[in-house]
Amino acid sequence: MTDQPAPSFVRTDLIPDRPQPIKTTGFSAFLWTRLLNSPGNALLTVVGIVLLWFVIVPAIRFLLVDAVWEGQDRTSCLAADVGQSIGACWPFVRAKITQFIYGFYPEPERWRVNLTFLLAAVLLLPLLVPRLPAKGLNATLFFVAFPVVAFFLLHGGGISGFGVSWTVGFLSSFADGVGNAGRQLAASGGAGGIGSVLRLLGNTFLWTGDALNSVAWPLTSLRDWLQNSDQPVWYDLACTGVIVSLLLFLLNGAFRTGWRALLMSLMTFVGIGLVVAVMHLDRGGLPIVDTRLWGGLLVTLVVSVTGIVSSIPIGIALALGRRATIPLIRVFSVAFIEFWRGVPLITVLFFATYMLPLFLPGNFTVDGLVRVLIGIALFAGAYNAEVIRGGLAAIPRGQAEAAQALGLSYWKTTGLIVMPQALRHVIPGLVNSFIALFKDTSLVSIIALFDLLGSLRASFADPTWATPTTLFTGFAFAGIIYFVFCFSMSRYSLFVEHRLNPHGRS
Structure with a gap:
């Protein structure tokens, strides 16, 4: 029997050994797989290293190596010999650090700013840690109670009335303003169709003002009794607590399910009473510090935090x-968004500071800082509305249809199903708006509010520290502060984004 030759598809020799796998871990592997894996990447790596060398090395030399760390005046930051290299003048920062933080806030009262910062940190940090309990109570304290306490801590003063007096004063001022506008419109209406429309609109405003005065009549009588009988603020606080608690009790199901709302409301007013007693708000309170004396990091944080927090509900409502589906609401929202997005922030600040008081009733005034806060909140809310609308558009229509099939109302569908998913999708866009708003607070210096950069520029006028490096040192210090806050917001948004990602890490 002769040997048959092997078929052509059968290999007669051994397969050669495969090359050793490329190492994918360690510093050397990172260099060869990420930076030097192709001629183009190698060229970009070399160019990037050269650029970093010419940028980072001089910055480190200016800020650390050649910097001056000790001194009492400008002489310590001047070069002793010709050609000597002098870096950052850190004694200047140490001498002006209180001005950078507090502005022109009176020094004996700066403990109030420190206490406000401490309360904000104590209430905010538990909100940022997901595993800590009592998020609802913590959020209520931070978003509702803390702004009131911070206002009286920073501004000072007492309260001449409480909810009844404030509510009646606001309603009366608003009703007077509406009535005056109605009388002016009615008087300006001439002959023709336009005159008839103006008279009709003016009569409508007059009727609205009279209706508001009629609604406020019981509260006005109660307010007059409290003031004429010279009752202390505790009577006003008690009346406000009873009225608000009863309204919440009735709106939450009365005798069936309203007991919890009643108890929470009463506990809230008891807490308000404790704050009033501790801060002596019923006896004049703390010394008043005008907002024109605020400055530095205090103004930056107040403006940015208030704008960020208040712009979210405004953006959600506009989105x-x-x-x-109601044309009037849709047209108003579109017009509002397009108007505020079509004007620069500087114009908004000028309008809020100098033009808004012209539209208010004569006996109704608003603090300059409050006007700025309102303008920034509306401006940021218009931008956030478009970001949130993008998230709403990303939610499939089947989500809302399935909720409606289960019998959920529009508000429950939006609040429990659609909006949480939409907000999760737009976390990067919202945080981007927050970071931009935090940096745009530097524009308030144009309207005589000295934020961090405004206080920094004011400190340059001190001849005691007039050196060639003072300007660069101050701006470098301010840049570091801005970077720390913005980078912290960016990293925390990534943490929240990964935690809320239902499909795992992206």
């Missing part, structure tokens, strides 16, 4: 209004 939902722009998608509404």
Whole structure:
């Protein structure tokens, strides 16, 4: 029997050994797989290293190596010999650090600013840690109670009345303003169709003002009794607590399910009473510090935090209004968003500071800082509305249809199903708006509010520290502060984004 040759598809020799796998861990592997894996990447790596060398090395030399760390005046930051290299003048920062933080806030009262910062940190940090309990109570304290306490801590003063007096004063001023506008419109209406429309609109405003005065009549009588009988603020606080608690009790189901709302309301007013007693608000309170004396990091944080927190509900309302089926609401939301997005922030600040008082009733005034806060909140809310609308558009229509099939109302569908998913999708966009708003607070210095950069520029006028490096040192210090806050917001947003990602890490 002869040997048959092997078929052509059968290998007669051994397969050669495969090359050793490329190492994918360690510093050397990172260099060869990420930076030097192709001629183009190698060229970009070399160019990047050269650029970093010419940027980072001089910055480190200026800020650390050649910097001056000790001194009492400008002489310590001047070069002793010709050609000597002098870096950052850190004694200047140490001498002006209180001005950078507090502005022109009176020195004996700066403990109030420190206490406000401490309360904000104590209430905010538990909100940022997901595993800590009592998020609802913590959020209520931070978003509702803390702004009131911070206002009286920073501004000072007492309270001449409480909810009844404040509510009646606001309603009366608003009703007077509406009535005056109605009388002016009615008087300006001439002959023709336009005159008839103006008279009709003016009569409508007059009727609205009279209706508001009629609604406020019981509260006005109660307010007059409290003031004429010279009752202490505790009577006003008690009346306000009873009225608000009863309203919440009735709105939450009365005798069936309203007991919890009643108890929470009463506990809240008891807490308000404790704050009033501790801060002596019923006896004049703390010394008043005008907002024109505020400055530095205090103003930056007040403006940015208030704008960020208040712009979210405004943006949500406008985003939902722009998608509404009611034409009036949709047109108003579109016009509002396009108007505020079409004007620069500087114009908004000038309008809020100098033009807004012209539209208010004569006996109704608003503090300059409050006007700025309102303008920034509306401006940021218009931008956030478009970001949130993008998140709403990313939610499939089947989500809302399934909720409606289960019998959920529009508000429950939006609040429990659609909006949480939409907000999760737009976390990067919202945080981007927050970071931009935090940096845009430097524009308030144009309207005589000295934020961090405004206080920094004011400190340059001190001849005691007039050196060639003072300007660069101050701006480097301010840049570090801005970077720390913005980078912290960016990293925390990544943490929240990964935690809320239902499909695992992206």
